[in-house]
Amino acid sequence: MNELNLNAFEVLEYVAWGISALLGLWMLFDLLKTNRNYSEEVLTSSKEGEIDDALVIDPPHQGGHQ
């Protein structure tokens, strides 16, 4: 029983490692995909303090960019 308990927590630890790896890989994959799909000019086009949303792509509530 004790061995079973130990294994149960070990399983939880492996699940934690697995989810961490998946989330990390997901972020890396999305980062690389975004870097490839958009020009550097677009990605770094944000300007400090600008409130004008008219020129901003993918404005709120209008869905993602094609």
Added chain:
Amino acid sequence: MSQYTAVHGEKVSLLRVLGPGHVWALGVGIVLVGEYMGWNFAVGKGGALAALIACWVAGLLYTCVAMIDSEVTSTVAAAGGQYAQAKHIVGPLMAFNVGLFLVFAYTMLEAANAITLGYLVQTVGTMAGFENVHDKPFIVLTIMFLAWLNYRGVYATLTFNLVLTATAFVAILILFASVQPWTNNVLKLDELLTGLPYGWLGVLAALHFGLWYYLGIEGTCQAAEEVRSPARALPLGTMTGIITLLIAATMTWYVCVGLMPWEYLGQAITPLFDAARLTNSTPLMVLLFVGTCFSTMASANGCINDASRAWFSMGRDRYLPTWFGAVHPKNRTPFRSIVFLVPVAVLFAYFAPLDQVITFSILSGLLGYTYMSFQIVMFRRKWPIGSIRRGYVYPFHPIPAFVLLAICSATYFAVFLGYGTQLIAMMVFYIVASLWFHFHRYKYVRRGDQFTMPWPRPLVY
């Protein structure tokens, strides 16, 4: 694979979706963990009464910080918070240093929270009868999950923080009501309050951990570029945040010192959870355990949000490589900065001792507060009341600035008493970083582009 390029001035920016509630959740969320653990080391330094004095003196320090921050941020509506303020009001070298203070204060605090959450899970595992349980998988999971949440979008991130923070705050209120503070049935303050065991030097030493009650409330202004109405939401969220913390800190002190002798309380790891255990109420124990976990997670979550905004802003101004100044076109988050800071936090959480990580965070925060006292005087001299639109004007200027400087000076001495080597090491680090910026990095900065606020020429020029 075709690449999307900008046409007709199209651009990506951070998303303006947040309200005052999110600002409150960001500020209080980062800090409330300090009520659940850490503040009580002030009791160990100087006794229960010293911790109360430290609580209120630090409360005065942070009230000054919140008022000063609210006035300046209501005019400088930019991600980066105090970094953007320093850039406009003081100058580039100060701004670079303030940016580093922010990134290190928040990243270290994030690492400390992840270590604590890992420890809590490990404790549960041990209490459940498991052997050889490890905290490391849960430390890494905490950082990765919250980084992923931040990567996906600011609205969900801070709504999540709002739920976590509100639950943790309500747990403190329920505990306070449950111990019937209007009677002596549960609390034994008359027996447990034993004066100042180390005298007034103990009170001074307690100031170091007194900061823990409020450390990070100034992080609200990192949301400046993502709130719908900066001039309204930032002062409202920040001021209600500091009021919440003053109430929570005083209640926490009152409950804990009424239940535990100062010798135990001064070295307890989870004082509020211990207080709940002493009430012999299982629902309270569960509630305060949940509150401890939630407050820790909310703090780490807010820290990732703030550190990444500060790093992103410095990249956008070329204080760091411009690569970091990118915004995700769909999620509208500073995605590269978020990802870059993940391994930094993991390394500190994995290898650095908790007290060193916390001290590094406190010292970085303290340097930032000291700078604020100078900054507000310069701000009022360069742009007096009426010269630019302010969403909030703080009262009694310049008294709060002088009070802030005086308390910061006393706290440096308090930190020096316990962690003198770390204080000096950190000063050396920031001096070396400043030299690197001045002699190497600043040549890449486009000097005219970094000043973005539509303000008139400063009065002194």
